[in-house]
Amino acid sequence: MLDAVLSQSLTRLVVSTRGRRFHDITADVEERVAQAGVRTGLCTLHLQHTSASLLIQENADPDVRRDFETFFSRLVPDGAPMFVHTVEGDDDMAAHVRTALTTVNLSVPIADGHLALGTWQGIYLWEHRQSAHRRTLVIHILGE
């Protein structure tokens, strides 16, 4: 166990999305980790929305992101007749379900001053609404 005194920081990150797609936020989160000056610790991201989500996935091949979109669009079709909640548009209830099937919060350890992600992992904000939105993440960083 490490004996140094732990400290924490809490910041916000605002992402302007361009509609339904993956937005790579890895570099933005890394920047917050660097600013916090933590070498060893834990970084928790919480997205304050119910129709966009967080996903750690392959950062190399754009086909992977395209296939994700294809799969989820078929699994949870926009405007599916089963949905009652349609006041905010055909894509709204589908966006809620897609969010629930993925997640709105993540905790990633920090090692040697960086997020302890695997070689092929990136952190994505996945916008599930068709139109552009302004999304806010709360970032909690703890460590020493």
Add this chain to the structure above:
Amino acid sequence: MLDAVLSQSLTRLVVSTRGRRFHDITADVEERVAQAGVRTGLCTLHLQHTSASLLIQENADPDVRRDFETFFSRLVPDGAPMFVHTVEGDDDMAAHVRTALTTVNLSVPIADGHLALGTWQGIYLWEHRQSAHRRTLVIHILGE
């Protein structure tokens, strides 16, 4: 970074469910945060079960919860012939799968003495069994 000494608390929350539906536990968790006296920190919830889950979702429109139920009931039908594990009833294996597709633990930052949830976010315990159950959450609060 904040320099004050961090402390932690660990408590349990028992929820008596009324069968398959969403149970809003936001106020119960907020109460634990207030009791811990933490202004800035991190709150982690862990549900100690395999047939109920935790979900952060829209807290405004009951139609959203109804549509979630509809979607998941079709995606993972109770008593689906593909399932072998049926000793505890038709809804048991479906409950396990629904739990895996969502989650049993969540970490939400604490800001200004409150969970840093978005305006439209509530924390729900989603009971996936048809009958009422007594469910236990472990709540870890860390901060200053």
Add this chain to the structure above:
Amino acid sequence: MLDAVLSQSLTRLVVSTRGRRFHDITADVEERVAQAGVRTGLCTLHLQHTSASLLIQENADPDVRRDFETFFSRLVPDGAPMFVHTVEGDDDMAAHVRTALTTVNLSVPIADGHLALGTWQGIYLWEHRQSAHRRTLVIHILGE
């Protein structure tokens, strides 16, 4: 609130998988908690891969794991014609989607020196590729 000084540890756990199946890592994680000497705290697991995932599920009945495999194999079929990303084999894109539908990180509180899991809960590394792989987890333990 507990006033003792918090400390943290960061270790790695390597799991050699035997292809697509559940690998119970509960005892390995418990061993790390014991080594860290933490009685009360929080344990966060992060899996550094995009085609295997972490799952807390029923540890008693092997039929549950078999049914999980059946369900996910039908929901996300290997080699589905909708997928474009096929360079690494028929099971690769399916493995990414299965990972996204579950999770790569988990945070479980520590109580009385043990993971605060429910009686029926085990922690599994779920290998989604057909062939054996070497998978690395980063384990962050915090507490006193």
